[in-house]
Amino acid sequence: MNRTLLEEQLSSLPLLQYEFISTDELVFSENVRYICRTECPMYGRTWACPPAVGTVEQCREKCMEFTSGLLFSTVTEVSDIANIEETLSTRAPHEAITRRVRDLIAEQCGTVFALSTEACAICEKCAYAEGKPCRHPERMFPCVESHGIIVTDLAEKHGMDFFNGGNIVTWFSLILFSDDAG
Numbered sequence: 001m002n003r004t005l006l007e008e009q010l011s012s013l014p015l016l017q018y019e020f021i022s023t024d025e026l027v028f029s030e031n032v033r034y035i036c037r038t039e040c041p042m043y044g045r046t047w048a049c050p051p052a053v054g055t056v057e058q059c060r061e062k063c064m065e066f067t068s069g070l071l072f073s074t075v076t077e078v079s080d081i082a083n084i085e086e087t088l089s090t091r092a093p094h095e096a097i098t099r100r101v102r103d104l105i106a107e108q109c110g111t112v113f114a115l116s117t118e119a120c121a122i123c124e125k126c127a128y129a130e131g132k133p134c135r136h137p138e139r140m141f142p143c144v145e146s147h148g149i150i151v152t153d154l155a156e157k158h159g160m161d162f163f164n165g166g167n168i169v170t171w172f173s174l175i176l177f178s179d180d181a182g
């Protein structure tokens with residue numbers, strides 16, 4: 001990959017921070033999956049969440065098909081971060097940016113794998129509940145945590161800010177790819 005070209009392209013997007021990572025440093029935790037199963041109301045409700053994404057081991061194998069990743073964040077200020085509706089309304093712009101970054105990397109690297117935020121909210125009612133295939137597999141991104149990856153740990157390891165102030169919503173995405181820059 002020509003990372004210089006990609007970084008030039010990324011400079012025109014409203015990203016807060018980004019870092020290149022190696023997939024070797026990813027940690028896949030069964031504990032995260034336990035939290036999905038026991039605490040998340042979206043468990044078992046979309047193709048973007050467990051168990052539809054596969055076991056943690058299957059998720060690890062899928063991620064390890066790639067050598068590298070780009071972890072990036074966006075931020076949006078809301079009037080009250082405790083207002084879940086307002087906070088979640090900032091997701092769609094982040095997902096649109098994720099698609100743009102995914103496409104830029106795919107232009108250079110071909111096959112990529114994008115992980116993003118929360119459960120998928122593209123359809124009003126996910127096809128998973130009806131036992132049907134995902135209607136928009138090209139637009140749907142499983143969330144990072146659904147694969148057992150603790151995104152806060154990864155961000156901190158790379159000096160990225162996870163908390164950016166009282167009413168600032170911070171979203172992360174991770175695009176995996178393979179290149180000879182590793």
Ligand code: SF4
Pocket residue numbers: 046047048120121122123124125126127128133134135136137139140
């Ligand atoms: S795109 Fe629709 S069918 Fe696919 S995971 Fe998202 S909500 Fe479900």
